[in-house]
Amino acid sequence: MEIAPNVHQIEGIPPVSNAYLIVGEDGLLLVDTGIAWAARGVLRYIRRLGFDPSAVKAIFITHGDGDHIGGLHAIARETGASVVAHRAEVPLVEGRDVRRPTAPSSADRLMAPLVRLVMPSKPVAVSHPVGDGDSAFGLTVIHAPGHSPGSACYLLPAQKVLFAGDALTHWGGHLALPMKAYTTDMAEAVRSIQRLAQHDFEVCCFGHGPAITSDARAAIADFAARLQESRL
Numbered sequence: 001m002e003i004a005p006n007v008h009q010i011e012g013i014p015p016v017s018n019a020y021l022i023v024g025e026d027g028l029l030l031v032d033t034g035i036a037w038a039a040r041g042v043l044r045y046i047r048r049l050g051f052d053p054s055a056v057k058a059i060f061i062t063h064g065d066g067d068h069i070g071g072l073h074a075i076a077r078e079t080g081a082s083v084v085a086h087r088a089e090v091p092l093v094e095g096r097d098v099r100r101p102t103a104p105s106s107a108d109r110l111m112a113p114l115v116r117l118v119m120p121s122k123p124v125a126v127s128h129p130v131g132d133g134d135s136a137f138g139l140t141v142i143h144a145p146g147h148s149p150g151s152a153c154y155l156l157p158a159q160k161v162l163f164a165g166d167a168l169t170h171w172g173g174h175l176a177l178p179m180k181a182y183t184t185d186m187a188e189a190v191r192s193i194q195r196l197a198q199h200d201f202e203v204c205c206f207g208h209g210p211a212i213t214s215d216a217r218a219a220i221a222d223f224a225a226r227l228q229e230s231r232l
């Protein structure tokens with residue numbers, strides 16, 4: 001489904017998390033890959049648009065949770081694409097670190113092995129470790145720590161599209177903080193949302209929930225202001 005000119009939310013993958021495809025003049029870019037079982041659907045979507053998987057030049061990873069990098073191993077192998085992630089997230093993507101629930105309830109602690117079972121991910125080398133303000137393949141990197149130390153958002157400046165990952169979520173028509181049990185530092189997540197609102201974008205694509213396709217910056221600025229008030 002094309003949600004902005006040349007920006008697709010990939011359909012036909014398990015509805016656990018979102019993955020996006022940008023159709024550029026020099027090739028395709030992916031943002032996140034969904035869970036492991038999404039890989040086939042992502043590749044099928046690319047072929048359905050009339051492209052060979054080798055047209056994918058880079059895969060941008062917003063953060064190293066299994067619901068975002070599960071499909072990465074298979075898609076990177078099939079496409080030969082570069083892999084872009086914030087340098088603080090590289091240990092997770094490369095399998096040298098594991099996500100654990102933070103401040104977990106006993107239920108979260110019990111669920112953690114199950115979450116890993118449902119959302120497996122194989123280690124993949126990050127060819128392009130990036131930092132805040134960097135530009136890679138035409139996207140601008142915005143470091144948005146909180147949900148995880150190396151969470152990153154990516155801005156497509158020409159089309160004013162922001163890919164927010166899990167810096168915040170969009171459920172049932174409402175913006176919300178990332179899932180508490182899997183957020184490393186919620187105060188930092190709030191500061192990241194406030195900084196995001198200072199960037200120039202019109203459309204916002206989330207890791208979870210539908211995209212906001214107009215006036216997204218204003219919606220996020222409003223959410224950031226409400227967070228600020230509730231924390232004073």
Ligand SMILES: [Zn+2]
Binds near residue numbers: 068208
């Ligand atoms: Zn997620």
